[in-house]
Amino acid sequence: MGMRVVLWLCLLPLCFDFLRAVAGSEGKEYNRNDFPKDFVFGVSTSAYQVEGAALEDGRKRSIYDTFAHRSNVQLMVETGLDAYRFSISWSRLIPNGRGPVNAKGLRYYNNLINELINHGIEPHVTLTHTDTPQVLEDEYGGFLDPRIIEDYTSYVDVCFREFGDRVRYWTTFNEPNIFAIGGYNVGITPPNRCSSPFGVKCTGGNSSTEPYIVGHTILLAHAYAVRIYKEKYQAKQLGFIGMNLLSYHFSPVTNKSEDVIAVRRSNEFSIGWFMHPLTYGDYPEIMKKNVGSRLPIFSKTESKLVKGSFDFIGINYYTVMKMKDNSISHTQMPRDFYADMAVEWLMVPDTSGVSKELMYPNEAWGLERVLEHYKEVYGNPTIFIHENGQLSNYNTSINDPFRIEYIHDHIGSVLNAVRNGSNTRGYFVWSLLDVYELLSDFYSTFGLYYVDYNDPNLTRHPKLSQKWYSEFLKGNYTTTTGMEINQVDNTTTLDALRYSAS
Numbered sequence: 001m002g003m004r005v006v007l008w009l010c011l012l013p014l015c016f017d018f019l020r021a022v023a024g025s026e027g028k029e030y031n032r033n034d035f036p037k038d039f040v041f042g043v044s045t046s047a048y049q050v051e052g053a054a055l056e057d058g059r060k061r062s063i064y065d066t067f068a069h070r071s072n073v074q075l076m077v078e079t080g081l082d083a084y085r086f087s088i089s090w091s092r093l094i095p096n097g098r099g100p101v102n103a104k105g106l107r108y109y110n111n112l113i114n115e116l117i118n119h120g121i122e123p124h125v126t127l128t129h130t131d132t133p134q135v136l137e138d139e140y141g142g143f144l145d146p147r148i149i150e151d152y153t154s155y156v157d158v159c160f161r162e163f164g165d166r167v168r169y170w171t172t173f174n175e176p177n178i179f180a181i182g183g184y185n186v187g188i189t190p191p192n193r194c195s196s197p198f199g200v201k202c203t204g205g206n207s208s209t210e211p212y213i214v215g216h217t218i219l220l221a222h223a224y225a226v227r228i229y230k231e232k233y234q235a236k237q238l239g240f241i242g243m244n245l246l247s248y249h250f251s252p253v254t255n256k257s258e259d260v261i262a263v264r265r266s267n268e269f270s271i272g273w274f275m276h277p278l279t280y281g282d283y284p285e286i287m288k289k290n291v292g293s294r295l296p297i298f299s300k301t302e303s304k305l306v307k308g309s310f311d312f313i314g315i316n317y318y319t320v321m322k323m324k325d326n327s328i329s330h331t332q333m334p335r336d337f338y339a340d341m342a343v344e345w346l347m348v349p350d351t352s353g354v355s356k357e358l359m360y361p362n363e364a365w366g367l368e369r370v371l372e373h374y375k376e377v378y379g380n381p382t383i384f385i386h387e388n389g390q391l392s393n394y395n396t397s398i399n400d401p402f403r404i405e406y407i408h409d410h411i412g413s414v415l416n417a418v419r420n421g422s423n424t425r426g427y428f429v430w431s432l433l434d435v436y437e438l439l440s441d442f443y444s445t446f447g448l449y450y451v452d453y454n455d456p457n458l459t460r461h462p463k464l465s466q467k468w469y470s471e472f473l474k475g476n477y478t479t480t481t482g483m484e485i486n487q488v489d490n491t492t493t494l495d496a497l498r499y500s501a502s
Helices: 002-009 073-079 103-118 134-140 147-163 176-184 210-232 257-280 285-294 300-306 327-331 337-341 364-377 401-419 464-473
Strands: 040-044 083-087 122-126 169-171 240-246 249-252 312-316 320-325 343-346 383-387 424-430 449-451 460-462 477-479 498-500
Touching: 040 122, 040 383, 073 103, 073 460, 073 464, 083 424, 103 122, 103 147, 134 147, 147 169, 147 210, 176 210, 176 240, 176 257, 210 240, 210 257, 210 300, 240 257, 249 257, 249 364, 257 285, 257 300, 257 320, 257 337, 257 343, 257 364, 285 337, 312 364, 327 337, 364 383, 364 401, 401 424, 401 464, 464 477
Parallel strands: 040 083, 040 424, 083 122, 122 169, 169 240, 240 312, 249 320, 312 383, 383 424
Antiparallel strands: 320 343, 449 460, 477 498
16 A cells, blocks of 8 residues: 555655656657747746755744755756746744744745846746645644634735735645645655554554545635635736646556546546546545545535636646556445545556666656646646656766656657647746655655765756756757767766757
């Protein structure tokens, strides 16, 4: 159970021993000018992973505090980014979760936003990236209690008021589907709540009910935040607001009808859990059937509030998941989220023997399918790819042709989707730097810049992938074809990349 969940979360590097697949866009040449003129390219990070200074500037602990480091806007400038997605730490801005605003925290974010604007980089702000203030967790259980809606909306109101004259893109929550499952079903992420036999080292909780309670509270908090923005700020600030979801493409392990149906069920539970209320005002029918009375109910007023409460949807995509029907799990009692979903998650075995790197399969075609799913099922909403990137072991190498191949192919899939009518407006690489990663610490990283953690100055070094992305953003044609990799030391040179003026 735990292994399956960690695989879905893509959080624990030791689980990733995969076959690296070849995507359909491999070797094809394109550049950024093939995209619409208003399409944006950027990178993403989050507060708890890059800010550091956990107890400085008046900030108190969040449930995610750990060592991290501040990013450098100059790195974004030299890469040539259009936009930078980052999150605001609720605990830095309002240390007690409610009440007085921390002036030093306010100055911290004003300085960051101003520096971005001064360099022509558009800020895309996530209001909550899973780091709930610990004080609210201790007081009433965080998102298990509807009291957090008032505290959350007061917090976001401060953000809209103080930063909205320069920030046009707001995301209320990052991956609430994963926050609810990881934190309240299997307990492998903060606040580490779960119940036996579904979790590991549970500190308390109920895996049968709490994920659904938290998801429901988040949907309502999101909807109230959107209402505040639209009623008080949007007309003047001319911005946009939405929510972010982790979105895998689910593929049946066989063509049997039960596995095909299992894929539909997986989409309803993982994506539809939030997108159905946001689009149609209620949960998917299969969730209501399988979860029963454990699934909270929207009142008519709440349904109206939630329905349509977004200007865009952010998607975090990394790879494809193979699904197999497991309907028998729905007969067990008690049941958790996965038993309610009644599917089995299967890992793709690595039979290549090519690489010892821990990385995602390069299933770029899956991203195109995900975008098609949103277009067909949810009315083709405006979409930003908020996270997409390749995992690898943290080491001293700055030569990462596998990451170039991954990013190149996924951008190609986005281009295919756009050409087929998807209303996708932007693509952000995860991540700018080698940062602390959820559950895998610093052992595996995604960064375009290598960070030397043995150096007191935490010196940043551009990787080959940063060079490639920078050339792509300049409008040059870039392709992975012709890269020569020394199989002895796994190094390559920039000369191996084919660049030509657009």
